[in-house]
Amino acid sequence: MATSISPLAPASFPKMPPVDGVRLSTAAAGIRYAGRTDVLLVLLDPGTSVAGVFTRSKCSSAPVDWCRARIKSGTASALVVNSGNANAFTGRTGRAATALTAKIAGKAAGCKPEAIFLASTGVIGEPLDATKFEGVIERLVADAAPGGWEKAASAIMTTDTFPKGAAAIVRMGAGTVSICGFAKGAGMIAPDMGTMLSFVFTDAPIAPAVLRKLLRESVEDTFNAVTIDGDTSTSDTLLAFATGAAAARGVAKISSATDSRLAAFRKGFHAVLANLAEQVARDGEGARKLVEILVEGATSKSSARRIALSIANSPLVKTAIAGEDANWGRVVMAVGKAGEPADRDRLSIWFNGIRVAHKGERDPAYDEAAVSAAMKKPEITLKVALGLGKGRDRVLTCDLTKEYIAINGDYRS
């Protein structure tokens, strides 16, 4: 397990306001880890809207299957998340564990099991003993209180080296609403989805269909634009909850995605997701550099995305960046293997604003010393201009270091 905090971590966990209608509590259920919290309960006021995006893995985990089956209802009463065990590839045992968890939580919270949303993260393929929740969930319900975001974000960590939170307060019609979210990531991170678990809460009164639309809009350029190692988790879950509690303060209910009162909310919601997704990249396993890949001049946005992901997932590009080497030859290689339209003789490449290659050749003005200095920075922007069209896109990733190998070569033992 990781021991030291990523050098790319924010200075501190952000100040985050409580969200009306949301109460949280955490506990140590001893799922796998000793001496730390590993269960999170979130209670949601009646009438809370929910929307979700899940992994596209064909082998999704039992909690993902559970949520998928229940997300269509559009409403949620509570969320239970555990770390230490992903309850993935656990067959019938896994399905029974989700049903039992929801039953225990529903009983304690006074709602139907079907209104409980679930997420699990940790080891794959080992049975999750849901009876461990029996002892703690009643107390979690009793203890649940507004705020406490950092504790919540900490309870769901696995190889993460810091808790990840982000918040926004935005105007909505006559009043203001809060948007608070947290996430865990670290490894096995690739679209689609781009994180393992993330939860976002707001007191805005927003109909489920509208929340769903906002979520899909925002996920494409945030969580789906982050990759750590090109591996996609079986458990990726992003849930958004809107309690509607702000209605009591005179904020009108939004039931159409084209409602002009959504303008500030849409922006704030996107910013919270983007912030969380960036923190996931900042905590990539073994990461020492945050790497932003900008591709422009592609034949389309989706072509730019595929080229950006090809660069972001290339072990040779990632190890070169770890070695502080502006090895643009490997960038050319990654552009070439993407299978997208590209003309070698029109290609230009920049590292942190310094053009190193231009129109198919090494830039004659290339100053090795300046580039070397730029590569020592903790944040690297790698820009590729294809010179073919107007398609552009952006993907975040991190470098590939020996520490990644150390973390992942000995995870289970």
Place this chain on the structure above:
Amino acid sequence: MATSISPLAPASFPKMPPVDGVRLSTAAAGIRYAGRTDVLLVLLDPGTSVAGVFTRSKCSSAPVDWCRARIKSGTASALVVNSGNANAFTGRTGRAATALTAKIAGKAAGCKPEAIFLASTGVIGEPLDATKFEGVIERLVADAAPGGWEKAASAIMTTDTFPKGAAAIVRMGAGTVSICGFAKGAGMIAPDMGTMLSFVFTDAPIAPAVLRKLLRESVEDTFNAVTIDGDTSTSDTLLAFATGAAAARGVAKISSATDSRLAAFRKGFHAVLANLAEQVARDGEGARKLVEILVEGATSKSSARRIALSIANSPLVKTAIAGEDANWGRVVMAVGKAGEPADRDRLSIWFNGIRVAHKGERDPAYDEAAVSAAMKKPEITLKVALGLGKGRDRVLTCDLTKEYIAINGDYRS
């Protein structure tokens, strides 16, 4: 650069017979490395057939472009290969360097520049100074002699830790013919192609169209079924040359791919390619384990191939194997992300013959100690049964170690 020989290397370079009509020589032209050979010249008797397969990169190197333009002629007089500089992403300078190299070699060998085939491997994006060949190629022509395969294989190495050769002697009609090949690989290895450079020579009298067909048949399950890091080189080149010199010993010319006299040759040719491709995996950068991925029960062979490549290219699977951890949960993850038909509840997984997962759950008979012992072996076979159809395939790869990061984090400096 790598310093110690891969623990997966064969005990020694194989004994390889000369091939009639093929003469080789090597020299140190000082392209990049000091104190080692870095240029190879191969002279081919008049009337030699040639066929080739090249990288699918959209940013192929200048020598690849040169060969592609000339391969249609079907005949070759000589081959010049250098290590140290790939002459890739070098624009007009690169094209001029290939033209100059061919001109120098054609003059020395007494043939048209168009009959010279070229390959380069090494750093990408730096100009190749072809005038360096001027001083050495005349001497190479004078020195060229039959055999000397190990020296040839050594001259084209970059981060390879051992020279790679393979040979077969097979019956063809009334006589026998030889097939000798060598390759270099090590990193930036992924289909298609599955190696950077490989050259195979035979004295069999085979028409270019037949040679082309044999090459395409064999490459699919040999070089195209090897992946080291999922990165595809701009320089991948596999050329096969048939001098036809065996005709002087009474071997009849083969001008149809369905000729029954091809049976043994086809087998021998495939075996040489398979052997070279496996050696490339055995010399994967930083490799400590040779990993064979077998996928069966898929809906088709191509579906099995995609699933096998998804597993073979997963950093999490590769680091787990480096850590001698039978982490089949990560195998499930890699199956799930392949995007191919898969049913979690029918999946079974074996490591070196021990079934660790069965029908969507951990195998109840799973013996951790036996699996741990199996994982310590230098060769790991990972079998996945999908239980859906009859599609099966096989891919070779290696583990992902800290040594890979060390080799690739500081290649240019």
